[in-house]
Amino acid sequence: xxxxxxxxxxxxxxxxxxxxxxxxxxxxxxxxxxxxxxxxxxxxxxxxxxxxxxxxxxxxxxxxxxxxxxxxxxxxxxxxxxxxxxxxxxxxxxxxxxxxxxxxxxxxxxxxxxxxxxxxxxxxxxxxxxxxxxxxxxxxxxxxxxxxxxxxxxxxxxxxxxxxxxxxxxxxxxxxxxxxxxxxxxxxxxxxxxxxxxxxxxxxxxxxxxxxxxxxxxxxxxxxxxxxxxxxxxxxxxxxxxxxxxxxxxxxxxxxxxxxxxxxxxxxxxxxxxxxxxxxxxxxxxxxxxxxxxxxxxxxxxxxxxxxxxxxxxxxxxxxxxxxxxxxxxxxxxxxxxxxxxxxxxxxxxxxxxxxxxxxxxxxxxxxxxxxxxxxxxxxxxxxxxxxxxxxxxxxxxxxxxxxxxxxxxxxxxxxxxxxxxxxxxxxxxxxxxxxxxxxxxxxxxxxxxxxxxxxxxxxxxxxxxxxxxxxxxxxxxxxxxxxxxxxxxxxxxxxxxxxxxxxxxxxxxxxxxxxxxxxxxxxxxxxxxxxxxxxxxxxxxxxxxxxxxxxxxxxxxxxxxxxxxxxxxxxx
Ligand SMILES: NC(=O)C[C@H](N)C(=O)O
Numbered sequence: 153x154x155x156x157x158x159x160x161x162x163x164x165x166x167x168x169x170x171x172x173x174x175x176x177x178x179x180x181x182x183x184x185x186x187x188x189x190x191x192x193x194x195x196x197x198x199x200x201x202x203x204x205x206x207x208x209x210x211x212x213x214x215x216x217x218x219x220x221x222x223x224x225x226x227x228x229x230x231x232x233x234x235x236x237x238x239x240x241x242x243x244x245x246x247x248x249x250x251x252x253x254x255x256x257x258x259x260x261x262x263x264x265x266x267x268x269x270x271x272x273x274x275x276x277x278x279x280x281x282x283x284x285x286x287x288x289x290x291x292x293x294x295x296x297x298x299x300x301x302x303x304x305x306x307x308x309x310x311x312x313x314x315x316x317x318x319x320x321x322x323x324x325x326x327x328x329x330x331x332x333x334x335x336x337x338x339x340x341x342x343x344x345x346x347x348x349x350x351x352x353x354x355x356x357x358x359x360x361x362x363x364x365x366x367x368x369x370x371x372x373x374x375x376x377x378x379x380x381x382x383x384x385x386x387x388x389x390x391x392x393x394x395x396x397x398x399x400x401x402x403x404x405x406x407x408x409x410x411x412x413x414x415x416x417x418x419x420x421x422x423x424x425x426x427x428x429x430x431x432x433x434x435x436x437x438x439x440x441x442x443x444x445x446x447x448x449x450x451x452x453x454x455x456x457x458x459x460x461x462x463x464x465x466x467x468x469x470x471x472x473x474x475x476x477x478x479x480x481x482x483x484x485x486x487x488x489x490x491x492x493x494x495x496x497x498x499x500x501x502x503x504x505x506x507x508x509x510x511x512x513x514x515x516x517x518x519x520x521x522x523x524x525x526x527x528x529x530x531x532x533x534x535x536x537x538x539x540x541x542x543x544x545x546x547x548x549x550x551x552x553x554x555x556x557x558x559x560x561x562x563x564x565x566x567x568x569x570x571x572x573x574x575x576x577x578x579x580x581x582x583x584x585x586x587x588x589x590x591x592x593x594x595x596x597x598x599x600x601x602x603x604x605x606x607x608x609x610x611x612x613x614x615x616x617x618x619x620x621x622x623x624x625x626x627x628x629x630x631x632x633x634x635x636x637x638x639x640x641x642x643x644x645x646x647x648x649x650x651x652x653x654x655x656x657x658x659x660x661x662x663x664x665x666x667x668x669x670x671x672x673x674x675x676x677x678x679x680x681x682x683x684x685x686x687x688x689x690x691x692x693x694x695x696x697x698x699x700x701x702x703x704x705x706x707x708x709x710x711x712x713x714x715x716x717x718x719x720x721x722x723x724x725x
Contacts, residue, residue, distance in 0.1 A: 201250075201268060201269070201602075202250075202260070203269075203270050203306040203363040203364060204270075204271055204272070204306050204307075205270055205271070205305060205306065205359050206273055206275060206305045206307075206309070208275050208294060208309070208310045208311065209231055209275065209276045210281060210283075210286075210290070210294065210310060210311060211226050211283065211311075211313055212226075212282070212283050212312050212313030212314060213314065213340055213341060213342070214338075214339045214343065214344050214354070215227075215230060215344060217230060217343065217345060224343065226282075228276065228278070228279075228280060229276065230345075231276065231311075232276070235344075238352070240262060240356070241355065242259045242260060242261070243260045243261065243263070243269075247259065247260040251271075258271040258272060259272050259273070259274070260272075261359055261360065264360055268364065270359055270362075270363030272359050281313065282315070283314065283317060283339075284313065286316050288471065290320075291319075291324065291327065294310060294320065295324055295327040295328055298324075299328070302625075303627045306362070306596065307361075307363050308336070309355075309358045309362045310337040311339060312337050312339045314339045314394050314395075315386070318372070318381075318385050318386055318462065318464040321337050321370055321371075321372050321384055321464070322382040322462070322465040322469070323472075324370045325380075325381045325382040325465075325468075325495065326469055326471075326472035331368055331370065332595055332596050332624070333368055334366070334371065335381075336358040336362045336371050336378070337370065337372050338354045338357070338372065338373045338374060339351075339354065340354050341390070341391070341392055341394055342392075353376065354373060354374055354375070357378075358373040361373055361378055366563055366596070368594050369494070370382070372384045372395055372397075374394060375392050375393045375394070377395075377397075379396075379397040379400065380397060382462070382465035382468075382493055382495035383462060383465070383494070383495065384464070385398070385464060399460035399497060419450065419453040419454070419455055420453040423453060423454030423455065424454070426481055428473070428481075428484060428485060428488060429454070429455040429456065430455070430456045430458045430470060430488055431455050432462070432466040456485060456489055458496065459496045459497060460496055469488065470488065473487050512535060512539065513528065513531055513558075516531055517531055536558060537560065539555050539560075540552070540560040540564065540572060541566065541572060543555055544572045544584055545575060545579065547581045549583060552587055556591060562588060562593050563592070563594050563597060565597070568599055568600055569597075569598070569599035571594070571605070572588055573588050573593040573594070573597065573605040574599060574603075577605035577608045577614065580612055580614030580616075581617075582616040582620060585605075585617050585621070586620060602629075604626060604629065605621055606622070606626040606628065606657055607628070607629075610628075610650075611650075611653075613650060618653055621657075622657060627657075627658060628657050628659055632660065632663045632664075633664075635654070635663040636666075637665045637666070638650075638654070639651065639659065639663060639665075639670070640665045640673070640674045642654070642671065643671035643672070643675040643680060643683045644674040644675075644677070646680040646683060647683075648680070648682045648683050648686050651686055652686065661687060661690050662692045662696065664696065667698055668696075668697065668699040670704070672684065672688075672694065672704040673696075673698055673702070673703075673707050675704075676704040676705065676707040676711070676713060676717070677707045677708075678711075679711065681719075684716050684720070685719070688719065688720070688723045695724075705717040705720045705721065708720070
């Protein structure tokens, strides 16, 4: 089982930092824009059968080919063409049967016994880069590209050269604020086309991670291991185990610390001038420590202890923090000391007082006369999920806090694939939903029917909850045609509350069903004045004609609801 400590816990919508403006759709690269225009097919409800992954191919050895002189260089459009030929990377017969044979047929991974098949698209950068030639602008481009098509995919894979991969991973972890979907970065030491290559396993593993697991953060997948992105560092230019995450379990091993040679007085001047200095270790294992005189002297000179952050994470975190123009100097310093995305281990006040044993665990352990801590641990693992779901349905926030501090996984699923957020969204308790979102619950988790918490909240007309979920980046996944159908049936049932739910969830209320009928046609047909008034206030078009060439006003007249036809006329005037 894959466990993750979610790092996204804000109620804001996903955004990209480093001073990047809100993404302008016209700036989305052509191929991505192409996907945008085929949004309909991507959002088709049938699609819940597969998860969707976008592979952003930026360059690196993984897609390079040896030239006549034996030198490696990337060749445009070579990667996807080759992948289509590898049966273990693309199931052509499944893809053709499901999606037909057109220019936009996705690649599909063969059945890996995961929940759903994973369909994926490769978006190739131009030019393809050796990562040692990448700059901060390239990090920004990747972040913007992900933001631009964020709602259309369940996860993202970034194919990247290994030389600066850890820097990009750290940078993206800070830049992609409130990330709710997996972003997996990978590459290889040997090109994917060569007989012996780590590239194929890294590629397939990353696509599976991005498509089948709910790990909403920036990670690095390499040599069969998934690392937190901002914890990784490149450790070898030649070995297939090119990356490591020395200070993050399960690889963290206590070791000796490093002492730096510094001239403290030079440093004190700098911090007085408002320069932010961070002390990090180059060592693989361990953290900078103030038990040494030199370390203590650095702290007294105003240098921030970077604890066990990798130099890659420290550099990119600094760039991120410095670019935050709305933070003053003290806030920036405080943020550098705080664990923002799981990039460093902060022990101390945050942990104090937590981890008190749950009363019920203690009681059962006593009743069973358990003496070993392993046995108590097992009882806790068994009980915590049940207690957690019970606290959610009882809306018991105090209990939720207590269970959470005892290790409850906030995105845990029950047998029907429901998370605690699905449950709270169904009950419509905004307080619990807010608590879950603040503690890292993902709004993108789907149950076995492919339903998100947002869909559940909409279907139960919990408007406040719908609003909270949308603010956190949730979005509807139905195609416009399917939306047309549900809106028409809501209006036909005189259900204005449902129309409001869809409206708050961001649905376009003018969507038509397969007969060309809109919610306004249906409301006029059945004579629902409340629905007609609501739709007109929402500004839906009034002149749309259905397949039988009727406008909503004509439907009202045919069914003897002349007053509704008049309402529409007044609106048109
Ligand atoms: N293995 C690699 O990908 C190294 C290559 N020079 C790069 O970083 O792009």
